[in-house]
Every structure is written in structure tokens, then in C-alpha cells.
Amino acid sequence: MKLHQIWLTDFRSHADLSLTFSEGLTAVIGPNGSGKTNLLEAIGVLSRLRSFRGVSNDRLLRREQPRAIVRAQGERDGRDVLIELELSSGRSTVFVNKQRLPRNRDLLGALRVTVFAPDDLSLLKDGPSVRREYLDDLLIALDTRNDAVIADYARVVKQRNTLLKQAKGRLDDAAELTLDVYDTQLSALGERLTYLREHVLSALMPRVANAYTMLAGTECSVVASYRRSWEGDGMLEAVQEARAQDLARSTTSMGPHRDEVSLRIDEFDSRTEASQGEQRTLALALRFAGHELVTEHVKEPPLLLLDDVLSELDEARATALLTNLPVGQTLITSATELPASVRPDAIVRFPIINLTTLDTEPDQVVEVLTDG
Numbered sequence: 548m549k550l551h552q553i554w555l556t557d558f559r560s561h562a563d564l565s566l567t568f569s570e571g572l573t574a575v576i577g578p579n580g581s582g583k584t585n586l587l588e589a590i591g592v593l594s595r596l597r598s599f600r601g602v603s604n605d606r607l608l609r610r611e612q613p614r615a616i617v618r619a620q621g622e623r624d625g626r627d628v629l630i631e632l633e634l635s636s637g638r639s640t641v642f643v644n645k646q647r648l649p650r651n652r653d654l655l656g657a658l659r660v661t662v663f664a665p666d667d668l669s670l671l672k673d674g675p676s677v678r679r680e681y682l683d684d685l686l687i688a689l690d691t692r693n694d695a696v697i698a699d700y701a702r703v704v705k706q707r708n709t710l711l712k713q714a715k716g717r718l719d720d721a722a723e724l725t726l727d728v729y730d731t732q733l734s735a736l737g738e739r740l741t742y743l744r745e746h747v748l749s750a751l752m753p754r755v756a757n758a759y760t761m762l763a764g765t766e767c768s769v770v771a772s773y774r775r776s777w778e779g780d781g782m783l784e785a786v787q788e789a790r791a792q793d794l795a796r797s798t799t800s801m802g803p804h805r806d807e808v809s810l811r812i813d814e815f816d817s818r819t820e821a822s823q824g825e826q827r828t829l830a831l832a833l834r835f836a837g838h839e840l841v842t843e844h845v846k847e848p849p850l851l852l853l854d855d856v857l858s859e860l861d862e863a864r865a866t867a868l869l870t871n872l873p874v875g876q877t878l879i880t881s882a883t884e885l886p887a888s889v890r891p892d893a894i895v896r897f898p899i900i901n902l903t904t905l906d907t908e909p910d911q912v913v914e915v916l917t918d919g
């Protein structure tokens with residue numbers, strides 16, 4: 548999908564913002580704190596129904612406001628599409644072409660995005676959940692049906708944990724029967740999700756290694772391993788064996804929600820042994836590889852959101868990144884002017900002074916602007 552225009556109402560710092568995008572590269576330039584990342588975050592929410600900053604809806608509403616609206620107009624397969632997302636605390640409602648979607652997740656796949664952000668370093672520095680999420684996001688971008696596996700699995704883990712907590716260490720007959728049902732569902736969905744993750748990781752790794760070498764400028768080996776939390780041929784057996792322990796701890800210890808992805812650069816563990824520079828390059832390589840894989844699979848590059856990436860990179864890496872990415876429509880933000888090698892088709896400057904919300908006549912606005 549191509550984005551033509553976006554409107555934000557009470558989304559984070561944006562009370563009322565309207566922006567038109569170019570078909571190619573749009574640059575958003577403005578000082579720190581002017582709302583550049585907030586704009587990209589809003590586009591991210593349209594794509595994935597949650598923030599790439601990992602926060603809940605409440606944080607996305609402009610302070611003191613009960614709801615936020617993200618509205619985007621674009622084009623898909625030659626047809627106009629209008630997506631409207633209304634966010635309030637704990638709730639989202641989605642409309643496509645003014646029709647309310649029966650399930651929000653039917654929106655997934657309408658707009659695919661790849662985000663490069665300074666926070667990406669956390670992909671390697673933080674605990675295993677960020678890496679699981681990275682793989683799960685890719686699985687959804689590759690095939691929206693994977694979302695059902697991921698969501699259903701998470702629901703069963705939650706239900707099972709609730710049952711284990713309520714049991715307080717002792718199962719009556721009814722609870723035992725329910726637990727049997729959960730274990731069967733958990734194992735079937737868990738095996739499927741494990742398979743999907745292992746599969747996407749092996750499709751990804753040659754691309755990650757290539758991207759790493761390209762960005763680092765030297766040949767390096769990058770290897771990933773997916774470490775299951777359970778052993779054996781079937782997950783059900785492992786889950787049943789862990790039942791007594793799970794009951795004692797009131798939590799589910801086996802399954803893909805406990806798996807780990809570890810990455811090594813030239814034999815060194817990327818989390819504990821790699822330098823910050825190597826981690827940064829690997830984080831970029833992971834995003835790069837994901838973008839390439841999705842582009843090839845869905846035959847169209849996702850919308851690229853490059854948040855402040857140039858400030859983090861030396862010129863050689865920045866050029867390598869920008870000239871080698873499969874590029875469709877792209878948004879790049881920066882606090883400083885772009886280097887001459889990057890030629891945007893449109894430039895938007897933040898902060899935007901919104902004339903309609905200023906309580907002044909247009910001729911006075913000129914004064915306001917020059918005074919400021």
C-alpha cells in the first residue's frame with residue numbers, strides 16, 4: 548500500500564497534524580522533541596495495531612485526552628483506501644473505507660512497515676522477548692494468518708497460567724480435565740509456532756550475514772541459534788512432565804514463550820561479548836534482512852520508516868544502508884539536514900504551525916512566525 552496522506556488527532560504530541568507524503572522519499576526534519584518519532588509511531592500503529600515503542604494505548608493519547616485518531620489515505624492495487632483508527636485507553640476501533648472491521652486484526656497486512664530506530668540496539672541488549680517479538684512480527688508481515696497462531700498461543704498460555712494460579716498447588720478433578728485440554732492446545736499451537744520461528748530464522752540468517760558484511764565492510768560470520776525451552780519429539784510430553792513443577796510455581800515453563808534466539812558474531816555472543824558498534828551493525832542487519840525477506844515474499848517493499856538512523860551511523864554505513872535497501876516508499880526523520888547523498892522527493896519541517904488552530908488572523912500569523 549502507498550500512503551498519500553495522514554491525519555493525527557491527539558496522538559502523543561500531535562493535537563492536529565495533517566501531512567502529505569511523496570511516492571518516494573519523504574524527509575521529516577525538525578529539532579529533538581518536535582514529534583518526528585511520534586509520527587512514525589502512529590504509522591507503525593496502523594500497520595501492527597501496537598506501538599513499536601512497546602507501550603500500551605494509554606501512552607499514545609495526547610496528555611489529558613480520552614482518545615486519539617490516526618487516519619490515513621492511500622492506495623492499494625490501484626484503489627483508494629482510507630484507514631481510520633480510533634484509540635482509547637485499552638481499546639482500538641478500526642474502520643476501512645468507513646466500514647468498521649469485525650476484528651481489528653483484519654487490518655494486519657493492509658500496510659506493512661519496516662522500522663529502523665535507535666532503540667533497535669535493544670534487539671541485542673535486552674532479554675529474549677524482544678528477539679521473539681522480532682521473529683513474530685516478521686511472521687505476521689510474511690503471512691497475516693500467522694497472527695492467529697501467535698495470538699491463540701498467547702491466549703492459551705494466559706488461560707493456563709490463570710488456572711495454575713487458582714489451583715494454588717492442588718488440582719481438583721475438574722481443574723485437571725481443563726488443564727489436560729489446555730496442555731493439548733498449548734502443545735499443538737506451541738509446536739506450530741516453534742516450527743514457524745525456526746523456519747523464518749533459517750531463511751533470514753544468510754541475509755543477516757550478508758547484510759552484516761555489507762554494513763561492516765569486512766567479512767564476518769554471523770550465526771543464530773534458536774533454543775527451545777523444551778526437549779524431545781513432542782511438546783505435549785515435555786509439558787506433561789513439567790506439570791508438577793508448573794503447578795508449584797503457578798506458571799507455564801515450557802513453550803515458545805520461553806524460547807531464546809541467540810546470535811554470534813565471529814563466534815562471540817552478540818549480547819554479552821560484542822562491542823556496541825557490532826551490536827548496532829547487527830541490529831541494522833536484522834532489520835535489513837527482514838525487510839528483504841518480506842519484500843521478496845510479498846513482492847512489494849514494506850513502507851520504510853527510518854527514524855534518526857543517520858545520526859547513529861558513519862557516512863560509509865549510512866550510504867551502504869540507503870543504497871542497498873529494497874526501496875519503495877520511505878520516510879526518514881532527522882534532527883539535522885540530510886547529507887548531500889540523500890535526495891528526498893519531499894521535505895516536511897517540524898514543528899508545523901497549524902494555522903487553523905491559531906487564534907489569529909492570517910496576516911497576524913506572519914508576525915507570529917517572524918517573531919518566533
Ligand SMILES: Nc1ncnc2c1ncn2[C@@H]1O[C@H](COP(=O)(O)OP(=O)(O)O)[C@@H](O)[C@H]1O
Pocket residue numbers: 558559560561577578579580581582583584585586606607608609610
Ligand atoms: N502522550 C503524550 N502527550 C503529549 N505529548 C507527548 C506524549 N508523549 C510524548 N509527548 C511529547 O512528544 C515529544 C517527543 O516527541 P518525539 O516524536 O519523540 O520527538 P522527536 O522529534 O525527537 O522524535 C516530547 O516533547 C514529549 O513530551
Ligand SMILES: [Mg+2]
Pocket residue numbers: 583584585854855
Ligand atoms: Mg525521535
